[in-house]
Amino acid sequence: MSGPVWERRLDVSTAAQTHALGAALGAVLEAGDLLVLTGELGAGKTTFTQGLGEGLGVRAGIISPTFVLVRIHPNLPAGPRPGGPDLVHVDAYRLESAAEIDDIDLENTMDTAVTVVEWGRARVEHLSDSRLEVELHRTRGGAGDTPDAGPAATVVDAAAPVLDFDTDDDDEPRTVVIRGFGPRWAEPPALPGIDSSGTGEPETALPETTPQPPERNA
Numbered sequence: 001m002s003g004p005v006w007e008r009r010l011d012v013s014t015a016a017q018t019h020a021l022g023a024a025l026g027a028v029l030e031a032g033d034l035l036v037l038t039g040e041l042g043a044g045k046t047t048f049t050q051g052l053g054e055g056l057g058v059r060a061g062i063i064s065p066t067f068v069l070v071r072i073h074p075n076l077p078a079g080p081r082p083g084g085p086d087l088v089h090v091d092a093y094r095l096e097s098a099a100e101i102d103d104i105d106l107e108n109t110m111d112t113a114v115t116v117v118e119w120g121r122a123r124v125e126h127l128s129d130s131r132l133e134v135e136l137h138r139t140r141g142g143a144g145d146t147p148d149a150g151p152a153a154t155v156v157d158a159a160a161p162v163l164d165f166d167t168d169d170d171d172e173p174r175t176v177v178i179r180g181f182g183p184r185w186a187e188p189p190a191l192p193g194i195d196s197s198g199t200g201e202p203e204t205a206l207p208e209t210t211p212q213p214p215e216r217n218a
């Protein structure tokens with residue numbers, strides 16, 4: 001398994017923007033795609049996944065699957081992508097290894113679904129030769145602070161070109177880092193409504209010598 005081929009950083013300041021970023025990505029994902037979500041408790045992984053579900057046009061009701069490890073959200077014939085992929089939403093928080101992941105048979109649904117795994121790092125990489133990693137960081141305060149790596153683009157919801165979200169006391173800034181791995185993600189996805197608003201470099205191509213994670217498939 002090789003390292004990432006590119007990395008993109010985006011700043012979001014509200015939960016609605018995290019949702020909008022998920023929706024933009026959900027509009028372009030295909031069956032077979034694997035997403036690995038990382039971020040501390042409450043970082044916004046489920047909020048992002050709810051946006052993904054909207055962009056994919058799958059049945060609503062995405063929640064943190066605390067007691068149910070896997071939920072399948074079927075694609076809606078009346079949604080924005082009729083006939084498109086289903087969404088398989090996994091919470092791997094309580095799963096300790098790739099072997100435990102294998103017990104839940106994600107292979108059965110991968111071909112017809114986008115598979116999104118919260119807490120999936122170091123647990124699901126063996127399921128596909130390509131994946132997107134999505135990291136959510138609290139942007140200020142505490143140990144979850146964003147590592148410093150240059151300018152990030154700013155997410156603007158295409159439906160709300162003037163940022164006019166209700167100012168919710170709960171809203172806090174987040175930095176979202178997206179990394180592409182494998183042949184499926186040789187190029188970063190174009191994200192309508194988000195790319196056009198970038199203030200920095202849209203993505204960073206990573207050198208071939210990027211440090212590689214340990215091989216999992218031994």
Ligand SMILES: Nc1ncnc2c1ncn2[C@@H]1O[C@H](COP(=O)(O)OP(=O)(O)OP(=O)(O)O)[C@@H](O)[C@H]1O
Binds near residue numbers: 041
């Ligand atoms: N910029 C933001 N992006 C995402 N969520 C935000 C943001 N600002 C505030 N929030 C709030 O943070 C909370 C994120 O909760 P969410 O369930 O999405 O996190 P999670 O990463 O899935 O947590 P868990 O690890 O418990 O599953 C929500 O209540 C959301 O409204």
Ligand SMILES: [Mg+2]
Binds near residue numbers: 047
């Ligand atoms: Mg969650």
